[in-house]
Amino acid sequence: MSQPGDDPYEHDERNRLSLPRAGLDDLLDEVRARMSDISATQDRIRTLLEAVISIGEGLHLDPLLLRITETAARLVNARYGAQGVIGPDGELARFIPVGLQPQEIAAIEHWPEGKGILGLLIKEPHALRLSDVRDHPESRGFPEGHPPMRSFLGVPIRIRDQVFGNLYMTDKRDGTRFTEDDELLLRALATAAGTAIENAQLFSQSQSRETWLDASGQITTQLLTGAAPEQVLRLVARRARVMAHADCAVIAMPGSDPDTLAVRVWDAPEDGDGRRWAALEGAVLSCGPDTLLGRVYRGGDALMAEVSEPGHQGADFLRDLGAGPVIVLPFGPPEGARGILFLARSRDGDAFQDSWLGMLSSFADQAAVALELAEARLDSERLTVLEDRDRIARDLHDTVIQRLYATAITLMGTVRRIDDTGTAARVRNAVTELDDTIRQIRSTIFALQSTGSNPSWLRSRVLDLVNSAGDILGFAPRLLTQGPIDNEVDETVGEHLAAVLRELLSNVARHAGATRVDVELSVGDDLRLRVVDDGCGIPDDAGRSGLRNVESRAHELGGQVVITTAQDEGTTVEWRVPCRVQPAPARRDG
Ligand SMILES: Nc1ncnc2c1ncn2[C@@H]1O[C@H](COP(=O)(O)OP(=O)(O)OP(=O)(O)O)[C@@H](O)[C@H]1O
Ligand SMILES: [Mg+2]
Known part of the structure; x- marks a missing residue:
């Protein structure tokens, strides 16, 4: 049995009892607060992990970008969130908002263009946390119809050392400002997002490479199994247009004048929108040395341009048709292009991706080589037929006609010696028949020699x-x-x-x-x-x-x-x- 004084806790117990009541409550409160902090932090870390896992699912870019934005807004408890994707010109190429109601979206005059605070994040890609966005000197206010927003947290999304875009979070739901923890969480999410986006981009590149290869294969097979070159050119234009998400595709080849290319085939969607390209039918495009098309046709290097902007010589025709971004590629080997393949999007369309240039070029190369082979095959087939016709015509002439002649002459010689007038008349008739036959054969020989050509x-x-x-x-x-x-x-x-x-x-x-x-x-x-x-x-x-x-x-x-x-x-x-x-x-x- 333990005796009083043996209990090692007895002394503590006494001390504790002697502490002032208020101090104890404070201490308990603090412990409770810390505990709840710890549990809140744990909750948030769990949310972050769940967020990272959720954005890692699925490899398609568009849904991924939306998922990232939604997850980010949830993670930092923001009422509104958005993701801005930066285009090649350093401006906002895409803007993906979440949290806005459809009627709020409809009321907004235009999406942000990457000026003001959003532009600041593009110029200086660092996290930015503001308690009221309107107080910042760079703030330019909101577009007409935009709901008011106060607290702001923005972080860049990087893919390796390139800034892909930014996450913009506004209006913390509890009315306070975004905390340092929010910033930390959002930065962690942005890092994971960068990797997920890169994966999605790589996936889409490899997918389109596969589609390009498949298209090249299909075209080569068609050509080599005897489809007419014109039909195959049409297929080339269609596949290139669909794969590059272009609004129209054109294959043009040298025209009558050395400074022109004539449109051989063109392809556009068959709906009303596609019909506005109809003026391309039979069009003759200028390809002088300094023109847009001429530079590619003569120089052999593919290029991308925005023809709605001034400064592209010879592109008026395309501009008048409403073309904006274009890709122009040599059709055939660069040192001896047979023509050009160009793809255009409407004036309001997105620019083409750089990464497609390589794929499109090799697609155009392969299609042109296959076309060359097919034409050579057709030529040789035609030649064989012509040679065959010539041979038959010669044989008919040299052998058959000569024999018929010989027979007719023999018969004519015999007829004089026939006394019976009836028989003589029949033989004469036979000779006339032979004569007719010879003339018929001559007609056939003429026909044989003329048809194939x-x-x-x-x-x-x-x-x-x-x-x-x-x-x-x-x-x-x-x-x-x-x-x-x-x-x-x-x-x-x-x-x-x-x-x-x-x-x-x-x-x-x-x-x-x-x-x-x-x-x-x-x-x-x-x-x-x-x-x-x-x-x-x-x-x-x-x-x-x-x-x-x-x-x-x-x-x-x-x-x-x-x-x-x-x-x-x-x-x-x-x-x-x-x-x-x-x-x-x-x-x-x-
Ligand atoms: N080779 C022929 N042998 C017998 N009758 C003929 C011959 N050619 C024409 N005809 C007669 O002459 C008529 C007139 O011929 P025509 O070619 O002018 O008109 P159609 O053949 O009747 O009509 P369409 O030529 O407008 O189809 C014919 O309806 C037919 O009675
Ligand atoms: Mg008639």
């Missing part, structure tokens, strides 16, 4: 018309051509000829009930087209519609039409006109 040439057009008439006639018309049709007949006469032939063949198909049609086209002193059918003949009382046009076309060119027809003995229409349009066409009536 220029499909719009008259001989091929006639051939096409005759071939396609076979579908509606149910049998193939025979075509005989003679003379230098493509060289002697001019374009206007050619157009008339095609229309007349189409009409005559359609008449045979619709009205004649024929089993055979011969189309003969010969070019000598003039052009003569004969369409002969073995059908029912034109009735006497038949009206004239298409045939009247056939006549008036002949008259217009100074020629004439002769129609020979008899019931059940077929119809022959002969259309004769000069090969070339006469300087003063002789008009005839009837």
